[in-house]
Amino acid sequence: MANCYSDHEELKFELNHPLMKRIVELKERNFADKDKFDYAPLDYADTMDSYDRVLDIVGEITATTIADNAEGVDLEGPHHEGDRVRYASGTEANLQAMVSAGMNGMTMPRRFGGLNFSITPYTMCAEIVAAKDAGFGNIWSLQDCIETLYEFGNEDQHSRFIPRVCAGETMSMDLTEPDAGSDLQRVMLKATYSEEEGCWLLNGVKRFITNGDADIHLVLARSEEGTTDGRGLSMFIYDKRQGGVNVRRIENKMGIHGSPTCELVYKNAHAELCGDRKLGLIKYVMALMNGARLGIAAQSVGISQGAYDEALSYAKDREQFGKKIINFPAVYDMLALMKAKLDAGRALLYQCSRYVDIYKALEDIARERKLEPEERKEQKTFAKLADSLTPLAKGMNSEYANQNTYDGIQILGGSGFMMDYALQRYYRDARITSIYEGTTQLQVVAAIRYVTNGSYLAQCREFETAQLSADLQPLQTIAKTMADKLEEATAKVKEAADQELHDICARHLVEIAADTIMLHLLLYNANERPDLFAKSAHVYANHVVAEVAKHHAFIMNMTPEQLAYYRQTVPAAEAE
Amino acid sequence: MSLKIVVLAKQVPDTRNVGPDAMTPQGTVNRAALPAIFNPEDLNALEQALRLKDQNPGSTIHILTMGPPRATEVIREGLYRGTDGGYLLTDRAFAGADTLATSYALSMAIRKIGVPDLIIGGRQAIDGDTAQVGPQVAQKLGLNQITYVTSIDEIKDGQITVTRHIDGGVERVQAPLPLLLTVNGDAAPCRPRNAKLVMKYKRAMAPMERPAEGLPYAEEYDKKPYLTVTQWGVADVDGDLEQCGLSGSPTKVKAVQNIVFKAKESKQLTAADADVESLVKELLDSHTIG
Numbered sequence: 001m002a003n004c005y006s007d008h009e010e011l012k013f014e015l016n017h018p019l020m021k022r023i024v025e026l027k028e029r030n031f032a033d034k035d036k037f038d039y040a041p042l043d044y045a046d047t048m049d050s051y052d053r054v055l056d057i058v059g060e061i062t063a064t065t066i067a068d069n070a071e072g073v074d075l076e077g078p079h080h081e082g083d084r085v086r087y088a089s090g091t092e093a094n095l096q097a098m099v100s101a102g103m104n105g106m107t108m109p110r111r112f113g114g115l116n117f118s119i120t121p122y123t124m125c126a127e128i129v130a131a132k133d134a135g136f137g138n139i140w141s142l143q144d145c146i147e148t149l150y151e152f153g154n155e156d157q158h159s160r161f162i163p164r165v166c167a168g169e170t171m172s173m174d175l176t177e178p179d180a181g182s183d184l185q186r187v188m189l190k191a192t193y194s195e196e197e198g199c200w201l202l203n204g205v206k207r208f209i210t211n212g213d214a215d216i217h218l219v220l221a222r223s224e225e226g227t228t229d230g231r232g233l234s235m236f237i238y239d240k241r242q243g244g245v246n247v248r249r250i251e252n253k254m255g256i257h258g259s260p261t262c263e264l265v266y267k268n269a270h271a272e273l274c275g276d277r278k279l280g281l282i283k284y285v286m287a288l289m290n291g292a293r294l295g296i297a298a299q300s301v302g303i304s305q306g307a308y309d310e311a312l313s314y315a316k317d318r319e320q321f322g323k324k325i326i327n328f329p330a331v332y333d334m335l336a337l338m339k340a341k342l343d344a345g346r347a348l349l350y351q352c353s354r355y356v357d358i359y360k361a362l363e364d365i366a367r368e369r370k371l372e373p374e375e376r377k378e379q380k381t382f383a384k385l386a387d388s389l390t391p392l393a394k395g396m397n398s399e400y401a402n403q404n405t406y407d408g409i410q411i412l413g414g415s416g417f418m419m420d421y422a423l424q425r426y427y428r429d430a431r432i433t434s435i436y437e438g439t440t441q442l443q444v445v446a447a448i449r450y451v452t453n454g455s456y457l458a459q460c461r462e463f464e465t466a467q468l469s470a471d472l473q474p475l476q477t478i479a480k481t482m483a484d485k486l487e488e489a490t491a492k493v494k495e496a497a498d499q500e501l502h503d504i505c506a507r508h509l510v511e512i513a514a515d516t517i518m519l520h521l522l523l524y525n526a527n528e529r530p531d532l533f534a535k536s537a538h539v540y541a542n543h544v545v546a547e548v549a550k551h552h553a554f555i556m557n558m559t560p561e562q563l564a565y566y567r568q569t570v571p572a573a574e575a576e
Numbered sequence: 577m578s579l580k581i582v583v584l585a586k587q588v589p590d591t592r593n594v595g596p597d598a599m600t601p602q603g604t605v606n607r608a609a610l611p612a613i614f615n616p617e618d619l620n621a622l623e624q625a626l627r628l629k630d631q632n633p634g635s636t637i638h639i640l641t642m643g644p645p646r647a648t649e650v651i652r653e654g655l656y657r658g659t660d661g662g663y664l665l666t667d668r669a670f671a672g673a674d675t676l677a678t679s680y681a682l683s684m685a686i687r688k689i690g691v692p693d694l695i696i697g698g699r700q701a702i703d704g705d706t707a708q709v710g711p712q713v714a715q716k717l718g719l720n721q722i723t724y725v726t727s728i729d730e731i732k733d734g735q736i737t738v739t740r741h742i743d744g745g746v747e748r749v750q751a752p753l754p755l756l757l758t759v760n761g762d763a764a765p766c767r768p769r770n771a772k773l774v775m776k777y778k779r780a781m782a783p784m785e786r787p788a789e790g791l792p793y794a795e796e797y798d799k800k801p802y803l804t805v806t807q808w809g810v811a812d813v814d815g816d817l818e819q820c821g822l823s824g825s826p827t828k829v830k831a832v833q834n835i836v837f838k839a840k841e842s843k844q845l846t847a848a849d850a851d852v853e854s855l856v857k858e859l860l861d862s863h864t865i866g
Contacts, residue, residue, distance in 0.1 A: 001613075038800070039775035042793070050775045057769045065768075102771035115771055 004067075004128045005059025008305065010343060011124055013529055014350040015051060020120065023354060024048070026361035027118045037110045051121040057101050058125045065097045067132040070258075074135075074425050078260035083246035085213035085260045087139075094136045094258075095168070098129075104143050105166030108150065112158065113166035119360065120353045123298045127349070130302025131309075134429040135258025137302065139211050141295045145171040145218050148288045149237065151363075152275035157237065161216055172214035173288055174206045174238070174264060181208075182442055184220065184281055185230040189266060191221035200236055200273060202244070202266040210436075212262025213247050215240050218288065219271060220280050233280040236271040244269030255428030290387070292437045293394040294356060297349045300397035300433045304342045307401075307408035307426040311335060314412050314421075325411075334407045340522075340540035341404060343533055345397040347521035348514070352389035359383040385459075388450040392514045395443030398433035405430040441507070447514075448506040451490055456513035457483060463520035468527045471534065475523055475541045482516040482548045489555040498560045505558060508551035515544035577731070578634030581625045582686060583654065584697030584710065585618040585639050587647040591702050592616075599834065612646065614653050617698025619766035621759040624728050625696050626658050626767060632731070636660045638689070642670055642681055648782045651805050655777040656769035661802075663689065664782045667809035672822030675704070679712030681820055684813040691717060694736070695756040699724060707758070714756035721756040722749055726763045782807035 005011055024047045033040035041047040069090030076088040087095070098104065106122045108114025122144070130137035146165045150158060165171060180186040189204035202221055206212070217238040224232035238245060244267055251261040275284055312335060315326035325331045362371060362379035371379060405427040409416035416423045434440045450456050460483040468476050489512060493505045519541055526537035589610035591598070597609045622639070629635040639654040641647050642665035651662030665685055673681065686695065695714070700707035707723070714721035724741040729748065731737075737750045741760050779793060782805045787794045797803050810820050818824060845851045859865045 038802075039772040041775070042796075045792075049778070053774050053778060054771045057771060057774065061768050097768055100770065101768040102773075106771075115775075 001060065002063035002067075003056060003059040004062040004131055005055045005124075007059070007063075010346065010532055011055070011128070012052070013525065013532060014346060015055070015121060015124060016048065017350065017354060019354045019358070020048065020118075023118050023120065023357040023361065026358065026365065027116065029365070033110050033116065040110060040116070051117070054103075054115070054117070055121060055124055055128070058098075058103060058128050061094075061097045061101060061103075062128050062132050066094050066129060066136060069094055070133045070136075070425070071422070073133060073258040075257075077257040078250055080247065080250045083248075085247055085250060085262065087260070088258060091136055091139065091258050094133065095139065095170075098140055099168030103140070104168045105146060105162060107144070108146060108162050108166055112162035114162070118357045119294070120350060120357055123294060123349070123353045126295055126298040127302040127305070127346075130299040131306040132302075133258050134299050134303050134426075134433075135256035137299050138256060138259035139170060141299070142171045142173070142211050142214065144291050144295060145173050145216075145288065147291050147360075148218060148235075148284055149216075149274060151287060152235070152279075152284050153237070157272070157274065161237065161239075165216065169215035170211055172209055172211045172217045173292070174209050174212070174217050174219040175285060175288075176208045177205060178207050182439065184285065185233075186228075187220050187222060187233055187281070189219065189221040191223040191234060191236060191271070192225075193223075197270065200271045202236060202238065202269040202271050204266050205248075206264040206266070208251065208436075209262045209264050210259055212260065212264050213240070217245070218274065218284075219266075220285055221271075223273075223277050223280070230281040231278055233285075234277045235274045235280040235284040237274050238266075238269055238271045242270040253432075255425070255431055289437060290356075290390055293390050293443075294349075294353060296433055296437045297345075297352070297390075297393040297397045300394075300401035300430070301342065301346045301349050303401040303426055303430045303433065304338070304345065304397070304404040307405045307423060307430070308335070308338045308342055310421070310423050310426070311338065311408040311411040314415070331411055334411055336535070336539045337543060338404045338407055340536040340543060341400040343525070343536040344518040344522045344540050345393075345400045347525055348389065348518050349393045349397060351521055352386060352393040355382045355386035355389060359386055384455070388447070388455050388459075389517075391438075391443035391446035392510070392517065394437065395434075395440045395447065395510070396514045396518070398430075399440055401430040401433050444507045444510045447510045448502075451486070451506075451509045451513055452494065454490075456517060457486055457490070460486070460513075460516050460520060463517075463524075466520075466524065466527070468523060469530070471530070472523050472527055472537060475519070475537055478541050478545050479516055479519045479523065482512065482519065482545065485548055485552040486512045486516060489552050492555060496560060500563055501558060501560050504563065504566065505555045508554050512548050512551050515547055519544055577632055578636075579628055579632050579694060579731070580690075580692035581628060581635060581637045581694045581696060582689065582692045583618070583622050583625050583637060583639045583659070584682060584695060584713065585622065585641050585650045585654070586615045586698075586701045586703075587612050587641065587643050587650045588615045588701050588703040589613075612649070614650050615698055615701045615703075617700060617702075617759060617761045618650075619698070620761055620763040621696045621698045621757075622654060622657065622659070623764050623766040624725070624757070624759055625694070627764075628694070628728060628731065629658065638662055640682060640685055640689070641665065642673070642678060642685075645782055645785050645807075648780070648785060648805050652777055652780050653769070655780055656774045657767055658770065658773065661806065663806045663808060665808050665813070666782065666784070667820075669810045669815075669817055669820050672825060673820065674825035674827035675706050675708040675712060676826060677820055677822075677824035679709050679716055680824055681810075681813070681815060682709070683713050683716035684815050685808060686713070686717060688808070688813045691719070691754055693753045693755075695719070695754075697756070697758050699758045699760050710756060710758035717756070719754055719756050720751050721758070722751060723758045725757045725759045728757075777803070779803055780805055 024044050034042050041050055073088045073090040079086040105114040106117045110116050126141040177187055191200050191202055194201050219236040219238050220233055221236055222232050223234040246265050247262045248265050249263040315331055318325045359379050359382040408423045409427055412423055415421050464480055493502055522537045522540055526533035589607050590613045598606055625637045629637055637659040639651050639659055639662040641650045645666055648664050665681055670681055697710040711721055722738055725738045726741050727739045729737045734753050735750055739746050739748050780803045
């Protein structure tokens with residue numbers, strides 16, 4: 001039987017990374033749950049076996065129920081009935097399958113009914129699901145909002161909300177408003193405390209809210225009257241059972257039709273504060289977004305995998321000029337590059353998720369006891385590494401998903417343009433990944449500091465010390481020259497000491513760093529499993545060496561004087 | 577009302593994904609080349625049982641299967657979805673059974689378990705395609721039976737109402753419990769495995785499969801009785817050796833032939849109504865359809 005997990009051995013390879021040993025040790029607290037819960041693991045091998053088995057279930061549900069429903073969901077989309085959302089019938093069936101399989105609240109502690117999974121296997125599930133229906137992936141993986149409630153909510157909120165999410169209730173994060181998109185500091189939704197009701201009341205409008213009719217919402221709202229910036233915003237929990245939030249409209253989107261995107265009207269909606277006042281944006285939403293960005297990176301990798309599978313199977317089958325088109329260099333070039341980007345992007349995704357796992361597990365332990373000095377150091381190191389890789393993983397994988405679905409359609413030719421083939425759906429679905437949860441441009445803003453502070457370069461230099469097989473050593477040398485270019489280009493930009501030049505070069509610098517790090521990660525994989533990754537490592541090296549040369553040339557040629565050619569001046573009359 | 581349910585299930589070679597090495601040169605099934613799976617229609621039967629358990633709290637479901645020790649996987653697959661336990665009938669003396677000997681062994685096991693309110697099995701297994709075992713078990717136990725069930729509609733006051741597939745349509749039938757049902761492949765598909773149950777029961781085994789003392793996890797079986805699957809031989813079910821396995825099987829295979837389906841002739845039709853109508857008439861006359 002088809003299985004979207006076990007059919008791709010690359011996933012199992014990523015799951016079995018040596019860092020998992022430390023992650024499991026931290027997450028399972030020396031397997032303290034084993035006598036309390038009959039499904040808790042006894043040791044490391046047992047934990048990994050459970051991860052593998054649970055991924056196998058998700059792989060099976062995805063290859064059967066979710067795959068079978070994908071086209072119908074895309075055509076039907078969600079329904080706006082009264083003030084509520086009714087999912088497409090296939091979406092309902094998908095959700096029911098995932099809930100009955102117990103795939104909700106996966107990362108939550110067992111005492112709340114969760115599986116206590118680390119983030120890496122959970123992220124893998126998100127990738128697998130997205131490979132067949134990226135839109136459904138949103139609804140399902142919004143469960144990770146519960147992480148934020150777990151981190152910042154109080155014990156009482158934990159006991160009321162987490163078990164519900166583990167039982168399958170859905171979540172949403174209500175951030176965006178008509179005038180607050182990328183710039184969330186401008187959020188206006190009003191939160192006022194009512195002494196009479198003994199709770200907060202929310203009033204206003206939110207827009208572009210994914211799964212906006214969810215059971216439990218995390219809402220960013222302005223609690224401090226008279227403020228206009230991010231420091232006046234707090235985070236609230238809105239429970240749909242309370243009532244007061246209506247769906248005014250479901251957006252008509254280009255892709256991810258399984259995922260209802262809603263405009264919400266809050267009318268004296270009863271809500272409760274999550275965490276402390278005024279930390280809504282600056283602390284909690286940042287945490288929420290980091291989790292969500294990892295989720296979008298996973299979704300993007302899933303879309304790339306789905307597009308690659310479709311293109312590969314078509315190219316194997318389709319004959320022109322008397323032979324299968326997969327045998328034409330012009331076609332296998334595209335397929336090889338798709339696979340290389342997929343493998344490199346996935347390596348980055350899970351490297352990042354493993355870093356997140358370690359620092360979050362330590363952070364959680366710190367809620368129970370004081371960390372030892374070396375644990376605190378470990379926590380800080382991995383938090384920094386995770387923060388540096390998250391925008392790269394999101395930015396690069398979402399761009400790759402767009403490139404891969406574009407190439408996928410190209411491989412199918414005229415058929416790819418037809419609605420009869422799934423690739424057009426992947427292509428439409430991919431388009432949002434480089435926009436929501438922070439555009440690629442905003443990922444660059446988040447990542448550039450790790451270029452200028454030398455963090456990426458240091459990571460590259462450390463990778464360069466790895467002992468690789470003879471076949472891969474020349475590629476390691478290429479990676480070294482790429483890091484040299486990163487160093488040179490960074491110095492050039494710093495030297496110019498011009499903010500505008502710095503900003504216009506930022507994307508190029510970040511891509512050089514990302515390409516180099518991904519090449520190193522792929523080299524590690526290829527060294528461990530040449531049968532799975534050696535081809536991709538070679539193809540990817542050829543690709544990025546050229547990419548890096550391009551970005552490097554751009555930066556080295558750029559001068560502050562040239563910025564005038566780029567600036568778009570708006571006539572004064574229009575600017576008004 | 578709470579129900580006692582036994583589900584009859586069989587582990588079968590996956591004949592749906594047959595490769596070139598699926599048959600031996602002698603024309604028998606090459607079991608080594610085919611993965612062993614839960615017989616598909618038995619999964620439909622299991623889903624019906626699980627739905628009854630959802631609707632009737634306190635109900636219990638046990639899977640009964642006959643086969644080599646590795647057939648315990650079928651019982652585990654049930655536990656992963658919410659059954660309460662299972663019985664593995666395994667004994668060299670059961671080997672080589674045709675449908676008569678199989679239904680004898682199963683019916684003896686059910687007597688030993690105690691006749692439940694409902695016995696539910698798949699219509700037929702994909703390896704033999706006989707559809708005989710379920711009905712024969714009912715006959716041996718002196719139970720009523722309803723075959724070709726597509727859904728269980730109601731259980732009330734000791735009466736069950738089901739929808740069953742018949743030629744050209746469906747019919748609704750009511751019968752008193754206890755009863756044996758066989759379920760069709762077009763009934764609801766089986767629910768997925770549940771993560772927590774998989775983690776809880778992944779080491780559930782029949783005694784003969786268990787790790788020897790000193791091996792990893794061997795001590796778990798003393799601590800967790802739910803990890804031990806009941807395993808019975810011929811003597812455990814008070815079976816008569818003459819009626820079991822090969823000696824209890826009157827069916828003799830005379831010869832096995834490889835058959836390759838080939839189109840003998842092909843016909844070109846236009847999309848015109850007259851052409852389509854004549855084809856439909858022809859197919860009706862030859863009883864290919866209708």
